[in-house]
Amino acid sequence: MKPLSQKLQELKEQELAQQHVQQQTTREFGCVEELLRHDAAQTPAPPELAARVRDSVANEPAPKTGWWRRLFGGES
């Protein structure tokens, strides 16, 4: 069984370590936009959404003219 002083020391070390981690993850954002850009970068679109959109598009009638073809210069 550990003596009380050792337990206290361990608790103190744990607390300091926790504080250190928290301090490391504190970020300062110069403006609201910067904060939102950071948030956006951490917020990817759900991967399953691509398949859902693909399936829905697959059930649509074929487009007569693709705007992306005009955009990319490949219209026939």
Add this chain to the structure above:
Amino acid sequence: MDSVVGIDIPVDAAETMRASEETWSSPEFGAIYEQHSQPIYYLTLRMLSDPAQAQDATHDVFLKAFRNMRQFRGESSVKTWLYRIAINHCQNLLKSWNHRVMVTNVDEAVWDHAPARGDSPLRALETAELGERIQKTLARLPEEYRLLLLLIADQELSYEQVGTLTGQSADAVRGKLHRARKVFAAIFHQTEKPHEAAITKTPGA
């Protein structure tokens, strides 16, 4: 993340494949989805405050884009066009949910009580809850401020483009953004938990 470009199609399915599937499988549409799905999803998520609704909205935006592709004249960028569709879609949903009246009074109250914090840096713990704090803050902003901040945060959009998307001049955007930033910062500080405040407090403040 599964790539939407170069999707493998089973042989038996290929026989019944329709033209639209070919379109989706083509590099162009897949590339457009890959390039723009994240900003569109983020906009809808933060506008609607609900991940499931944001998924539905993003899906609908791309489907509408596909359906209306012939109307796109190339006068704006694809991204701006998709943003336009997304904004209309979100605004229609928000109107139907009757969100507008709820936030206006909150804005004025915050403005009156905390006018000076908007220009100071925003300190925040980089935790899993940060997104939740941002969401709560945005949800308390008037819809117009929320939209302006989200659009201007996209570095690819100019003040002029944001003005076009929101139906006002670039100068009007600048003026409203100044106020929107202050209101956001004031509310954001209010959402800080006590233990976070102790950690993120500026020395000497």
